[in-house]
Amino acid sequence: MDxxxxxxxxAEPFHCDFSGxxxxxxxxxxxxxxxDFHSTDRGFGMRRLMTMQRSWxxxxxxxxxxxxxxxxxxxxxxxxxxxxxxFFTQRNFRVVSTDxxxxxxxGRSVWAMIDTATRQPTDIMAIDxxxxxxxxxxxxxxxxxxxxxVRIDLTNAALIxxxxxAYSDVDINGHVNSVKYIxxxxxxxxxxxxxxxxxxxxxxxxxxEAHAGDTLQMLTEQKRAxxxxxxxxxxxxxxxxxxxxxxxxxxxxxAMADD
Amino acid sequence: MDxxxxxxxxAEPFHCDFSGxxxxxxxxxxxxxxxDFHSTDRGFGMRRLMTMQRSWxxxxxxxxxxxxxxxxxxxxxxxxxxxxxxFFTQRNFRVVSTDxxxxxxxGRSVWAMIDTATRQPTDIMAIDxxxxxxxxxxxxxxxxxxxxxVRIDLTNAALIxxxxxAYSDVDINGHVNSVKYIxxxxxxxxxxxxxxxxxxxxxxxxxxEAHAGDTLQMLTEQKRAxxxxxxxxxxxxxxxxxxxxxxxxxxxxxAMADD
Numbered sequence: 001m002d003x004x005x006x007x008x009x010x011a012e013p014f015h016c017d018f019s020g021x022x023x024x025x026x027x028x029x030x031x032x033x034x035x036d037f038h039s040t041d042r043g044f045g046m047r048r049l050m051t052m053q054r055s056w057x058x059x060x061x062x063x064x065x066x067x068x069x070x071x072x073x074x075x076x077x078x079x080x081x082x083x084x085x086x087f088f089t090q091r092n093f094r095v096v097s098t099d100x101x102x103x104x105x106x107g108r109s110v111w112a113m114i115d116t117a118t119r120q121p122t123d124i125m126a127i128d129x130x131x132x133x134x135x136x137x138x139x140x141x142x143x144x145x146x147x148x149x150v151r152i153d154l155t156n157a158a159l160i161x162x163x164x165x166a167y168s169d170v171d172i173n174g175h176v177n178s179v180k181y182i183x184x185x186x187x188x189x190x191x192x193x194x195x196x197x198x199x200x201x202x203x204x205x206x207x208x209e210a211h212a213g214d215t216l217q218m219l220t221e222q223k224r225a226x227x228x229x230x231x232x233x234x235x236x237x238x239x240x241x242x243x244x245x246x247x248x249x250x251x252x253x254x255a256m257a258d259d
Numbered sequence: 260m261d262x263x264x265x266x267x268x269x270a271e272p273f274h275c276d277f278s279g280x281x282x283x284x285x286x287x288x289x290x291x292x293x294x295d296f297h298s299t300d301r302g303f304g305m306r307r308l309m310t311m312q313r314s315w316x317x318x319x320x321x322x323x324x325x326x327x328x329x330x331x332x333x334x335x336x337x338x339x340x341x342x343x344x345x346f347f348t349q350r351n352f353r354v355v356s357t358d359x360x361x362x363x364x365x366g367r368s369v370w371a372m373i374d375t376a377t378r379q380p381t382d383i384m385a386i387d388x389x390x391x392x393x394x395x396x397x398x399x400x401x402x403x404x405x406x407x408x409v410r411i412d413l414t415n416a417a418l419i420x421x422x423x424x425a426y427s428d429v430d431i432n433g434h435v436n437s438v439k440y441i442x443x444x445x446x447x448x449x450x451x452x453x454x455x456x457x458x459x460x461x462x463x464x465x466x467x468e469a470h471a472g473d474t475l476q477m478l479t480e481q482k483r484a485x486x487x488x489x490x491x492x493x494x495x496x497x498x499x500x501x502x503x504x505x506x507x508x509x510x511x512x513x514a515m516a517d518d
Binding site for chain 2: 012013014016017018019020023025029032033036046047071072166167168170171172174177178179183186187189190191194212213
């Protein structure tokens with residue numbers, strides 16, 4: 001079996017925004033689906049891990065968009081493991097047109113493996129004698145920054161919005177799902193802003209879990225609050241119930257030229 | 260070409276709720292995708308209509324669930340045109356397992372055709388000399404109630420919740436998309452309620468369009484407000500900006516036996 005997985009998806013109409021382009025959250029969802037299919041097909045998927053009291057946990061996701069697929073376009077999400085250590089593995093993504101001629105996006109992700117009983121990190125290499133290493137593709141290019149810790153100074157933070165989470169936010173683990181955070185963050189900007197800016201890079205680090213009913217606070221640094229509608233870098237921290245940090249995002253937005 | 264369309268879908272992990280079952284909104288989305296594929300394959304799809312200054316508009320959707328597909332299950336959405344008149348056509352759905360042995364759900368929908376310039380209803384039979392009639396399947400069973408007007412007495416309504424719509428709610432027409440209404444309505448109930456009740460029937464009638472930024476009021480009749488957490492029938496009216504009705508829903512929920 002090829003070490004690189006390739007999975008085809010469709011930009012469904014209800015997964016596209018006002019401009020007819022795929023929502024970034026849905027692109028992220030397709031990447032996570034591809035990761036799941038790839039690992040399942042190669043023997044280290046979520047369902048098998050569950051039987052071993054283990055689970056993959058997404059720690060970080062970074063997406064850089066060249067051009068978003070348009071409504072009804074079919075596209076391929078390629079995914080492969082770039083590296084694997086004891087407590088973290090890096091998985092990359094490349095989103096291309098079905099003929100392979102156009103690159104829509106790249107992605108990078110970092111995953112940990114936890115013990116589902118203790119919720120503590122466990123040794124990835126303990127699974128099948130480190131079999132994951134056999135799937136590493138070290139030489140396939142993923143020409144986007146890795147992205148590290150998102151630095152936000154929260155000592156003087158400005159509240160942008162509060163979001164009450166509900167039934168539809170929550171996955172089978174009872175946690176607010178990774179894709180819904182992306183959706184909630186992009187909702188901080190109006191359609192008017194989205195129609196004159198495009199998200200070139202979106203980066204999210206998952207810090208702790210939130211549950212249905214938790215109220216999320218979307219914050220930025222005080223000094224950045226008045227630049228929220230500018231282009232360039234935006235930093236968003238997500239807290240729950242005013243005290244605990246749940247996730248951090250870094251966006252890079254570009255102003256679009258008028259048509 | 261068969262008059263009945265059959266399209267396969269997967270219950271993706273992030274499209275499943277806390278119980279590992281497909282969200283009803285996503286089932287609705289798959290039905291609407293199937294409708295779109297079916298009509299496109301047969302020459303009366305949205306993209307061709309757009310070139311003729313016409314568009315399909317979903318007027319009503321009713322879904323009855325026997326059993327929701329579980330995470331990772333593949334299923335088939337069958338769809339066919341039951342009847343077609345000058346201003347409305349009825350399209351049905353049957354959701355079955357890939358081996359055809361298990362029925363997950365049935366659906367009924369009513370569609371109008373509008374002139375995209377005037378937004379007024381137009382004659383469906385004017386398209387290709389009434390060619391839609393050739394696709395009618397009158398004898399395939401869809402054993403669920405048609406459902407008519409949802410009657411709600413709004414003279415004495417109780418506000419349940421307000422929902423501010425945002426970027427991710429809106430489709431290519433700039434309108435809050437049909438699937439997002441289902442999501443917002445099901446969010447009116449807590450996970451605790453959803454874990455002890457299942458939605459047997461969900462019915463929605465689309466009355467007017469809402470746009471990003473509109474605040475939706477979710478209302479029920481005053482006398483029903485205290486029964487909102489009971490089983491049985493629930494009636495929800497959706498208004499925008501406190502004055503204009505946007506949609507009406509009728510749910511039938513069943514209390515589940517304790518495990």
